[in-house]
Amino acid sequence: MNLARLTFLVVDDVPAMCQITANQLRALGAENIITAGNGADALRLLQTRQVDLVLSDWNMPLMDGLELLRHIRASAELADIPMVMVTAEADRDRIAQAINSGVSDLLVKPYTRQRLEDKVANALSRRARPVGEPLAPLAQPAPTPRPTLLVVDDTPDNLRLIADLFDGQYRVKVAHNGPKALAMCTSDSPPDLVLLDVMMPGMDGFEVAQRMREHPASAHIPIVFVTALTDDAARRKGLSLGAVDFVSKPLDPDLLQLRVQNFMRHIAIHMQRQAEYDVLLENARLREEVERMLRHDIKGPLAGVLGMAQQLASASGLAPDHAMQAGLIAATAQQALDTVQLSSDLFMIETGNYRLEPVAVDVAAILHQVAGSARAAYAAAGNVQITIDAPLSGSMAAGDPTLVQAVVYNLVKNACEAAAPGGHVAISLLDSQPMLVTVTNTGAVPPAMRERFFDRYASSGKRQGTGLGTYSAKLLTEAMHGGVTMATDDAQNRTTLTITLPAYNT
CATH class of the missing domain: 3.40.50.2300 (Response regulator)
Structure with missing residues (x-):
């Protein structure tokens, strides 16, 4: 490139x-x-x-x-x-x-x-991968390279002894003087740990450490001083330069190995972190691509079903009951398309990438539509009575029609499922600033659920409840600069959800 x-x-x-x-x-x-x-x-x-x-x-x-x-x-x-x-x-x-x-x-x-x-x-x-292109397999952690150990000593025998001691465990590099060690530490491939002799001619170990700490590329590299100096002043100077340990000469090979292994264990954890983050990033990207493909693959067939059903419903000479059935198919296909779009919007909201473009939304009309669907699903079986106190249309909020529809549908459905058999769900609208919609059902939310009512996956007493309805309602209303709250009345045995939405100002 x-x-x-x-x-x-x-x-x-x-x-x-x-x-x-x-x-x-x-x-x-x-x-x-x-x-x-x-x-x-x-x-x-x-x-x-x-x-x-x-x-x-x-x-x-x-x-x-x-x-x-x-x-x-x-x-x-x-x-x-x-x-x-x-x-x-x-x-x-x-x-x-x-x-x-x-x-x-x-x-x-x-x-x-x-x-x-x-x-x-x-x-x-x-x-962006074109739709239909095969997915790559889920990423696996890349092999972590062996850490690099730099040994610095002006005595060839010491270099050979230490290099042989760690050969096979780490990538071992050697330097016989300070300038060469400094050049290696500030290069594009610096070592992960330095075993640094103190007493060297020219640039001694303390000066090497000082210069390493002054250079951003090498300031982070841990240093273990290997020295015959044992006085406190030398140790204090080394520690002030960022040394992590001192090893005394003559060397104890077993003790030196243990100390180096302990430091290298921490370095290996750091190196593994990059590999783990790479996997997290790649798997998140693959999940996004799968969701995008599914949305595309579902939308196409649904749009086709919707178009054919609309054509069939408007065809001349069709029996009334057949036309009604075709209309129901079209309405169901439209609802499924809206759900697919909603899943995309919800993902964008959760990741902080959603941008609202508010329009006038007829909340009253949506309430009557949702109430009618809920009656067909619940009241027909004699389980729940559903009433609504709202004008047929004309109460306009500023928001997104699909999001408002989803919020009302989820909360009314939740209320119907929570109401006891023979219970009551009341929907009302107050056309104020902000606009208020309340959904009240018989049955109080259990005390243990109240603090986490809007949490993701929080559900109680519903066999097939996912705990996503109230969670998504909260996210969607907040994305439209509104909100939703829950209040319980144990004495009256009822729960009320209140939706607030900004009124649309012409």
Whole structure:
């Protein structure tokens, strides 16, 4: 891939890290690189400059990387720009937030230039897979490479002894002086742990450690000093330079192996984190693709059924009962299409990527439609009496018709299922600002359910209840800048759900 033709935006609040990342991109062939010190500055640049890829740190002042990502994905003009998040984040919930917000890839600190190249190439080459193209298998964790151990000593016998001791366990590199060790630690493939002799001619171990800590590419590398110095002053100096341990000469091979193994265990966990995040990201992407395919594959046949049923219902010479049946088929197909669209909207709301375009919604008409359907389903069997107190039409809210229909349907259905046999469900509308819709049913919500009534999968006393109806109703109303609340009256043995929606102002 020719990176010279592309423009990269590097975002980091540490200027040195910005420069290092920019230099790494230039080494990969990039020529057009702009930088920003935080998400807010990056967003301003994106609004004025053409950018092909954003490479952003996570933790920054003013606006962090996650907030920047959400702003990008919420903008119609910027939403398609790939973004790679650079992070040392270990909290899986936070990583899930980035994935759900649409991050293109995750790059775990510290990283090598090769890993940066892989992530940039993945983010730039990833495309929406055409419908019908076979799915890739679910991602499995990539094999974690062996950690790299750098041994630094000016004595050849010591180098050979330590290198042979760890050969086969780790990738072992050696350096016989300070400058060579420093060059290896600040290279594109730095070691994971350094065993560093203190007493060396020219640049001693303390100076190597000092310079490593001053360079962003090597500042994170753990150092174990291997030395014949045993005085407290030397130990204090080493610890002040970030040493994680001291090993005394002459060496005890068994003790040295145990100490190195303990540190390498922590390093291996860190290296595995990148592989785990890669799997989380890829599996989330595959789930999105499966859902997109299903929505597409279902919508096509349903649209065909709807069209044919509408044509049949309007055909001349059709018997009245046949025309009625064709009309019912058309209405059912339309409801199924709306449900498919609703699943897409609900996913966008849950991931923070939904953008409401409010229109006038006749809530009164929807209430009567849902009440009629509910009577057919429940009252016909003599189980539940359903009443409605609302005008036939004309009460207009600002929102999305499909979302309002889904909210009312879910809450009325929930009320009918919760009402005891022979119970009552009352639907009423108050045309105010905001508009209020109440759904009241006989039967009080059990005390143990009240605190989590709107939680996902919360259900009680319903054999086939999924616990998604009230959860989705809450999300959908809030997406339309409204809300839904629940109140119980134990004395009267009833439950009331109150929906608030902004009134439509002409």
